[in-house]
Amino acid sequence: MPTLHLLIKGKVQGVFYRATAKEIANELGITGWIKNTNEGDVEAVVTGSQDQLQAFATWCRTGPERANVSEVISEEVKEEKFKDFSVIRQRV
Structure with a gap:
């Protein structure tokens, strides 16, 4: 299955971007x-079918709603397998 690396720029922190992305990924x-x-x-690595990845991107x-995305940089990377979709929490 294809894997995408996404870098999302703009007002994307503090607007529930990651939590909402997890809901969308699960759907x-x-x-x-x-x-x-x-x-x-915000950075993401996602694996799925072409249609699933296109819908997520x-x-x-x-x-x-509260986000203001200015740019999404997307590139296909080497396939990775994940058990589920997770939000990585770290200090910024």
């Missing part, structure tokens, strides 16, 4: 992880 049936970066962006361009 779509994709696996992977999402986390905040020290630079104020499309959602990422808008995000939750």
Whole structure:
């Protein structure tokens, strides 16, 4: 299955981006992880079918209601297998 690395830029921290992304990922049936970066962006690695990944990437361009996404950088990377979709919490 294809795996995507996504870097989401804009006002994406403090707006429930990661929590909402987890809900969307679970609805779509994709696996992977999402986390905040020290630079104020959100980073994700997701695995699923092309259609699932396209739907997730499309959602990422808008995000939750309070987000203001300015850019989504997406690249296909080597396939990774994940048990589920998780939010990685770390100090920023």
